[in-house]
Amino acid sequence: MATTQNLYTGNGSTTNYSFTFEYISQEDVKASLNGTATTAFTLANATTVAFNTAPANGDNIIIFRDTANETTSATFFAGSAIKGEDLNANFEQVLYVAQETENNSLSTLGDTMTGQLNMSNQKIVSLGTPTAATDASNKSYVDSLITTHQAQVDAAAASAAAAATSETNAATSETNAATSASTSSTQATNSTNSATASANSATASATSATASATSATASAGSATTATTQATNASNSASTASTQATNSANSASAGATSASQAATSATNAATSATSSSTSATAAASSAASALAAFDNFDDTYLGAKASDPTTDNDGDPLTAGDLYFNTTSDVMKLYTGSNWVTAYVPGDAANISFTAAGNLAGTNVQTAIQELDTEKVQKTAATGSAELPSGTAAQRDGSPAAGFIRFNTDVTQFEGYTGSAWASVGGGATGGGSDTWAVEHDNTITSSYTISTGKNVISAGPLTVNSGATVTVPSGSNWVIV
Numbered sequence: 001m002a003t004t005q006n007l008y009t010g011n012g013s014t015t016n017y018s019f020t021f022e023y024i025s026q027e028d029v030k031a032s033l034n035g036t037a038t039t040a041f042t043l044a045n046a047t048t049v050a051f052n053t054a055p056a057n058g059d060n061i062i063i064f065r066d067t068a069n070e071t072t073s074a075t076f077f078a079g080s081a082i083k084g085e086d087l088n089a090n091f092e093q094v095l096y097v098a099q100e101t102e103n104n105s106l107s108t109l110g111d112t113m114t115g116q117l118n119m120s121n122q123k124i125v126s127l128g129t130p131t132a133a134t135d136a137s138n139k140s141y142v143d144s145l146i147t148t149h150q151a152q153v154d155a156a157a158a159s160a161a162a163a164a165t166s167e168t169n170a171a172t173s174e175t176n177a178a179t180s181a182s183t184s185s186t187q188a189t190n191s192t193n194s195a196t197a198s199a200n201s202a203t204a205s206a207t208s209a210t211a212s213a214t215s216a217t218a219s220a221g222s223a224t225t226a227t228t229q230a231t232n233a234s235n236s237a238s239t240a241s242t243q244a245t246n247s248a249n250s251a252s253a254g255a256t257s258a259s260q261a262a263t264s265a266t267n268a269a270t271s272a273t274s275s276s277t278s279a280t281a282a283a284s285s286a287a288s289a290l291a292a293f294d295n296f297d298d299t300y301l302g303a304k305a306s307d308p309t310t311d312n313d314g315d316p317l318t319a320g321d322l323y324f325n326t327t328s329d330v331m332k333l334y335t336g337s338n339w340v341t342a343y344v345p346g347d348a349a350n351i352s353f354t355a356a357g358n359l360a361g362t363n364v365q366t367a368i369q370e371l372d373t374e375k376v377q378k379t380a381a382t383g384s385a386e387l388p389s390g391t392a393a394q395r396d397g398s399p400a401a402g403f404i405r406f407n408t409d410v411t412q413f414e415g416y417t418g419s420a421w422a423s424v425g426g427g428a429t430g431g432g433s434d435t436w437a438v439e440h441d442n443t444i445t446s447s448y449t450i451s452t453g454k455n456v457i458s459a460g461p462l463t464v465n466s467g468a469t470v471t472v473p474s475g476s477n478w479v480i481v
Contacts, residue, residue, distance in 0.1 A: 002099040003020055004103045005021070005103065006019045006063045007060075010033075010060075011055075012056055015054045016044055016049070016051075017061060018048045019047055019063045021064075022096075023067070024073070026043055030064050030065070030066045032061075032062045033059050033060070033061060040052040064100075065096065067093060067100060068093075069097045072093060073093045074086035078357055082364075082368075105296065106296060117288055117292040119287045119291025119294075121287065122291030122294050123291075124286040124289045124290025125290060129141055138286065146276065297313075298312060298315065299320065299321055299322065304323050304325065305327050318336075319335060321333070321334040322334075330342070348364040349364075349365040387413070388405045389406035390407075392421075395421065396416075399421075400416065401418035402415070403416040404424060407421075412424070440458065442460075443462070444462060444463070444464045444465060448468075449470075449473065450473060454476050455476060457479050458478070458480045460480040460481065
C-alpha cells in the first residue's frame with residue numbers, strides 16, 4: 001500500500017516533522033492535530049512541515065497528502081496534440097487520488113479506524129452481541145441488563161420493606177414490654193405495701209399474743225402470705241425487665257437490618273443508574289458508528305457489473321461516488337452527471353477516448369496508431385514533411401479544396417483547388433508528362449507588391465480591377481508579353 005501519511009506524537013518542543021510521501025503541489029500537503037485539521041504550518045523544505053507553534057506533549061500529529069481533484073492537471077481538445085507529459089500529469093493525479101482513497105477507506109472485510117466516527121444521528125443496524133469489554137452493545141443486550149438489575153432493585157426494595165415491618169413489630173414489642181414492666185412494678189409496690197401492712201399487723205398480733213394465740217397464728221399466716229406475694233411481685237418485675245431488654249435488642253437488630261436493606265437498595269439503584277448510563281452511551285456509540293458506515297457505504301458502492309443509477313440506499317448519486325466495475329475491472333468515479341474511469345490502467349487500449357476530427361479510434365491505443373499510419377509524418381524536427389505520393393489514378397475519389405500530394409506521373413506536387421487538381425508552386429504543366437505551359441489569371445483583383453530585386457513576366461492582356469494596384473519597387477521589372 002502506498003504511503004500517503006506519516007504519524008507522530010508531540011513532545012511540546014519539536015516544531016519540524018518530516019514526511020515521506022510524494023506530492024504534486026505544496027497545497028496538497030495537509031496536517032491535523034488530535035483529529036482536527038490545521039493550517040498553522042509552513043514547509044521548511046520539500047519534505048518537512050514546520051508548525052508555527054510546537055504541538056503539545058501527547059498531541060496526535062498526522063501529516064498527510066490530499067491531492068486536489070476538482071479538475072484534471074491537463075485538458076485535451078479536439079485536434080490538439082497529445083503530449084506525454086500531460087498524460088503523465090493526469091495519470092499521476094489520478095494515481096495519487098486513488099492511493100488516498102484506498103488508505104482513507106475501510107474494507108468491508110474488516111478494518112481498523114484511526115479517528116473518531118460521527119454517525120450524524122444515524123443508526124447501526126444488525127449489531128452482534130458484545131463479547132469484549134470494549135465492544136459496542138446492541139439494544140437487546142442493554143435491555144437484558146436493565147431487566148437483570150431491575151430484579152435486583154425489586155429484591156432490595158422487598159428486603160427493605162420486610163426490615164421496616166420487623167422494626168415496627170420490634171417497636172410494638174418494646175412498647176408492650178415497657179407496659180408489662182410498669183404493671184409489674186405497680187404490682188410489686190402494692191405487694192410491698194401489703195407486706196408492710198401485714199408486718200405491722202404481725203407486730204400488733206405479737207404484742208397481743210398472750211391475749212389471743214389464735215389471733216397470733218392468723219397474723220403469722222397472713223405475714224407468710226404477704227411475703228410470698230412480695231417474692232412473686234419481684235419475680236414478675238425481673239421477668240418484665242428481661243422482656244424489655246429483649247425487646248430493645250430486637251428493635252436494635254431490626255434497625256440495623258433496615259439500615260442494611262436501605263444501603264442495599266441504594267447500591268442497587270446506583271447500579272441500575274450506571275447500567276442505564278452505560279446502555280445510553282452504548283446506544284449513542286452504536287448510532288454514531290452506524291451513521292459513519294452509512295455515509296461510507298453511500299460513497300463507495302462496492303463491486304458492480306454496470307454503472308449504478310442510485311446509491312446503496314436507493315438515493316440519488318452524488319459527485320465523488322465510487323464503485324468497482326467487475327466487467328471492465330476498473331474503479332469508476334461519478335462526476336455528478338456520468339461515470340468515468342477513476343484511474344488510468346497501464347494498457348493504453350483500456351483508456352477510453354472520444355473520437356474527434358478524422359480520428360475514428362475510441363481508445364488511446366487506436367488513436368495513436370491512426371496518427372502514426374494515416375497522418376502526415378516528418379523525417380525530423382527540422383527535416384521534411386512526408387506527403388502522400390502516387391499516380392493520378394490513385395488520387396482521392398472525393399477530394400476537398402486544400403488537399404495536397406505528390407503526383408508520380410508528372411513528378412510534381414499538386415493540390416486540389418475545389419474543382420480540379422493543379423500544380424503546386426506555379427510550375428509548368430501540359431498534357432501527360434509534357435511541362436510546356438504556365439497558366440495564370442488575366443484579371444488582377446487584389447493589390448500586390450513585387451519583391452525587391454525580382455522580375456515578373458505576365459502574358460497579356462491583363463486587367464487590373466478598380467481598387468487593386470501592382471507596385472514595382474526600384475530594381476525590379478514587370479514585363480507583359
